[in-house]
Amino acid sequence: MKYLKFILLICVLGTLFSCGGDDDICESGEGTPRMKVAFKSLQTGKTVTLDSLYVAVDYGSGKVQLGKLEKIGSRLIPLRVDDSPYTDVYFRLSDKGAESQVRINYTTKSTYVSPGCGIKKYYENLTSALTTPNPVQKLEEGQNQIENEDKTNLYLLF
Template sequence: MKSLKFLFALCFICLLFSCGGDDDICESGEGTPRMKFSFINSLTGNEKTLDSLYVAVDYGSGKVQLGGEAKITSRIIPLRVDNSPYTDVYFRTTNLGAESRVRVNYTTKAVYVSPGCGIKKTYENLNSILTTSASAPVKSLKDGQNFIENEDKTNLYLLF
């Protein structure tokens, strides 16, 4: 019985010491930041709430649908993390409607964070090009912050 208690205590102590440190988990926003898009009314210049917005992104292997959201004033979208100097983002206001393509050009820099998080990418020198047709929902672009360090500030304004 005494050896059973000793074995139980030894297992419990080993279990406590086998738990990793705080830097094993990357939870506090230290990962690669995403790009924030906000929306503006093209006539008034004021912030606009969209009834619905559907987004797709080309990450290098074709378009990936990120889905739709309703009643939004901004959207945060992840960019490519490979060595590509651009990401194509597609916006629609209806599920099967006309879409606008925004090509976001940038330079990347790799920054070491921790053993658990590894390396994160930061994006600098952002500039965007809008490709639309006459029926496309996005009318023009307005630049925001031209680097992505975190997800707090708007990087690009879409005028609808």
């Protein structure tokens, strides 16, 4: 009976000490950063808050709707993580309204982060082209690299 208690105690202690932190969760900002887009008025050039914004992104297999946000001053948009040199992003102000297409061109750089997070992509040399100009009237470049989600990379002028 003593040996059974001893073996059971060793198994319980071994289980407690073998439990570590989750290495498969990438939640402390170590993943691939998203592009930050903010909005300005075409007349004044000052930042504005939009009543609603619908965003869709083409990740290579057709448009994916990212949904609607209301009372929005900026939006984080994930870009493609494959080897494509561009991502097409679509903006609308209403559900069935006109849609603007913006092509974001870039070069990528990859860095290994951890077994759980895998590889993190950085985007450099960002340039944008307004393909379809309604409702977005003009683009204004912000920071031309994406290393984190703090700085605005693109301004949409309405």
